Amino acid sequence: MTRIGGDAGVPELEPEVFDDAIVAVALTAGSEHRLVYYNGAFRNLFGPRELGVRAADAFTEEKAARYVQMLDEVFHDGKGRQVTGPRTTEGTFPGAPGRRHFIYSCSPVVSRFGRGVLTVCVDTTAQVDAVERAEELSEERHQALHRYEALMGAVTQTVWLMQPDGTISELVGDFENFTGNRWRPVIDEKWLTFVHPHDRAHLVRTWQEAAEGTPSMFVCTFRLRTTSGDYRHVQSRAVPIVREGVIVEWIGATADIEDQWRNRLRERLLARVATVTAADDVPQAFGAVAAAVVPELTDACAVFLLPAPGVTAAGGPLTAVRVASTARPGLPGLPPLREETHPVGPVARQVVESRKPRMLVFPAGSPPDGVLPDLSLDWLRAARATSLTLVPIVIDAAVVAFACAAGCADSPPPGPRDLALLGEVLHEVRDPLRQAMELERTRHTALTLQRALLTPTPRVPGAELAAHYQPASKTVEVGGDWYDALLLPDGSVTLTIGDIAGHDLDAATSMSQLRSMLRVIAYDQSRPLSPAESLAQLDRVVDGLAIAPLVTAVHTVLRPGPDGRWHAAWSNAGHPPPLLLPAEGAPRFLEGEGPDLPLCVAPGLARNTWHHDLGTEDTLLLYTDGLIEVPGTDLADGMADLATAAEAAVRRGLPLAELCALLLAGVGERRDDAAVIGFRPVGGPPRPVWPMRWEAHRS
Known part of the structure; x- marks a missing residue:
């Protein structure tokens, strides 16, 4: 002592x-x-x-x-x-x-x-x-x-003793007060009815593993029904007492660990919420939200996105799109996400308007009609759903979506603490969801502006002209690339392609201004300018007005000549060189002596104009670096791959529009937007205007 x-x-x-x-x-x-x-x-x-x-x-x-x-x-x-x-x-x-x-x-x-x-x-x-x-x-x-x-009588737990024949005695504790049922001396099917339906098989399997072969410690966490009808997490631990190699009894204790379990669950769920921040778009962000609560809080979860504020007319039907859904293993496969718009039923509309959650409890596999779209109701019936909880998702005082959490396969309905934790998780994701939605709106606005400006190419007699634009796969990477084609009064054609630093709405806005300015400069033929002079003039204006931080571009003027041939004159401001695919011969890049500096770097610096004649069926391609830039590889490798793919398509006799679309489709997952514009003489041009020819010079 x-x-x-x-x-x-x-x-x-x-x-x-x-x-x-x-x-x-x-x-x-x-x-x-x-x-x-x-x-x-x-x-x-x-x-x-x-x-x-x-x-x-x-x-x-x-x-x-x-x-x-x-x-x-x-x-x-x-x-x-x-x-x-x-x-x-x-x-x-x-x-x-x-x-x-x-x-x-x-x-x-x-x-x-x-x-x-x-x-x-x-x-x-x-x-x-x-x-x-x-x-x-x-x-x-x-x-x-x-x-x-x-000693254990002072602790909130039950201490029990099990004999080899399976009879079990309560030594310390009050099982009856905890469950509202008398202690049963044998672990049988009726005893297991106190255990949550989803935990029964796990409890039996864990006990069998501990008792079979060499006896070992039994440890199992499961949910036990209380007098209120709710379930609380308990943990049972038992050790075998062995004498002369034979188990004479098991001594064990079962403790209420609901508070500890729920605190750990809350930490895990809030940690999962962090994955929403990394989402690239709104469906992916809401998908991360649904995945965060399954299966710990609910068996299945779907998120329905509502129209943007102001889109639905006052008193008009409210609609929603299912943008995410997930379910725990063992349930039927979920219906695919089809971006279909569905009317919102009265229960969901009440949740949206009141901004308060609503729980529906019903017999297994019998959800009420009209609460969700028919496709979702069919799945709930197949999954033998027993409850449905609708929770509004509020961002900046507006309900932007609602989540539907379903208990399936005879699951009891969620308790008040489950609903409170579900609401807390959905509350915590407001900021990352707001960010994802803002990026989505910005991306949509930028794409709308960009596509409105990237107009169809004009019809050019004696030539084929085509262009294609592909936005980036990432939400923020959109808005910097642009192309333009302009048919001048004298029959010549300008082709321009460029890339503005930045990938957002500001870049798209700057692109629209640059494109319009260059169009005016090129179209004004009162004093015809060479490509180098046009870019130099644009450079001075852009720098003076502080329109963009950095711009690369290739500006080309194509003039028809005799025998179906065209003369190309171009100036390159820090951009990847044009790709020439001759009707006969190997492809090559028209690099001259190398590109000049990008725009907005040194506006007073002279620029070069380079020349090349195009024969019938020759193909000239201008493109942005999104077409050749692959993370982790050299840019020269990307250019070589582009030349190989383009040559193969030309040899197959693809029309120019199909060639451009094919080249962009072959890039796969794209981190940057990309554009390509092509020109191909096909013979029989109108009156030649070839006599005007700019010599290679610095402007």
């Missing part, structure tokens, strides 16, 4: 009764948790500890920090606690028994030392030596068990 003196008076607990116990017992007192007592079993398991000091100073091992924290929690809230998993001591002190496994519980007590915490540790490796020490320790085990049962 080891102890120190305490306060005078009659103590409510005499710790000396544990002097000879084989379970390890220690007592701390006061809010500083000063160690005032421990028995011999405790010293044998953990080594000698200094009495009278704070527990934090007596137990300095790294893993003991959680134990000290538990002492503080028990002392302040007066609730007993038990560890959720086995702990280990390495036994580094002289005479230590070596590596041992143990579990422990902490209970609030009052002794002659005042208020404190009683710690009881049970050595769970004892069964390893049970065969050799069974006779010697049988009586001590019996006494220790009685003491442990008395």
Whole structure:
């Protein structure tokens, strides 16, 4: 026995009764948790500890920090606690028994030392030596068990004993008050009706695994129905008592761990919410929301997106689109997402208008008609749904969507705490969802503006002209690439392609201004300008008006000549070079002596014009770097791949429009938007205007 003196008076607990116990017992007192007592079993398991000091100073091992924290929690809230998993001591002190496994519980007590915490540790490796020490320790085990049962009576749990024939006795606890049902002496089908339907098979399987073969510790967490009809998470732990190689009984305890389980669940769900931030678009963002709550909070979840505010006329029918859905394994396959608009039923409309959740409970597989679209109702019937909870998703004071959580396959309806946690998760995703929706709106606006400006190419007598634009796969990567084709009064044609730094609505707006300015410069033939002069003039205007930070472009003027040939003159402002695909011969890039600087870098710097004659069926392609830029590879490799793919398509005799579309379709998942415009003489042009020819020069 080891102890120190305490306060005078009659103590409510005499710790000396544990002097000879084989379970390890220690007592701390006061809010500083000063160690005032421990028995011999405790010293044998953990080594000698200094009495009278704070527990934090007596137990300095790294893993003991959680134990000290538990002492503080028990002392302040007066609730007993038990560890959720086995702990280990390495036994580094002289005479230590070596590596041992143990579990422990902490209970609030009052002794002659005042208020404190009683710690009881049970050595769970004892069964390893049970065969050799069974006779010697049988009586001590019996006494220790009685003491442990008395101690556990102070903790919110049930202690039970199971015999080899399966009969089970409640030693400590109040099963009847917890469940509203009498204790049953046998674990049978009726006993299992207290267990949540989804946990019954897991409970039985876990017990069988612990009992079969070499007996091992049984640990299982499951939901048990309470007197209110709700379910709470409990954890059962049991160890076999073995004598002479035979299991003589099982000793176990079942504790209510609902609060700990729910706190861990909340942490996991809120961690999953972080994945919404990484979503690229609105459906993906709402898909992450649905996936975050399945299967922990609900069996299935679908999200229905409402029209943007102001889209639905006052008093008109409210519609929604199912943009995400997920279900736990074991349920029927979900119907595909088809982006179809469905009328919103009266129940969902009430949820949207009131901004309050609504739960419907119904017989298995019999959801009420009209609450969801027919396709969703058919799935709920096939999944034998028993409940449906509709929760509004509110962002910036507007209901932008509603989530539908379904309990399926005989699941009981969610309890108030489940609904509260579901609402909390949906509340936490407001900011990432707002960001995803804003990006989606920006992307839609940029695409609308860009496609409105990227008009169809004009019809050019004696030539084929085609262009194609493909937005990026990523939400924000849109708005920078542009092309233009303009038929001039004298029969010549301008082709321009460019890329503006930035991929957002600002880039799309800047693109529209640049395109319009260059059109005016090129169309004004009162003093015809070479391509280099046109780009130089555009550069001065753009820089002076601060329209864009950086622009690359190729501006080309094509003039018809005799015999169906065309003369191409171009200037390159820091852009990938044009690709020429001759009717006969290998493809090559028209690089001249290299590109000039991009626009908005040095407006006063002279620019070059380069020349090449195109014969009938020659193909000239202008493109943006989104067509040749592949992450992790050299740009030259992308150019080579483009030349190879374009040559193969030309040899197949594809029309120019199909060639452009094919080249963009072959890129796959795109991080940047891309554009391509092509020109191909086909013979028989109108009156030639070839006499005007710009020499290669600097402008």
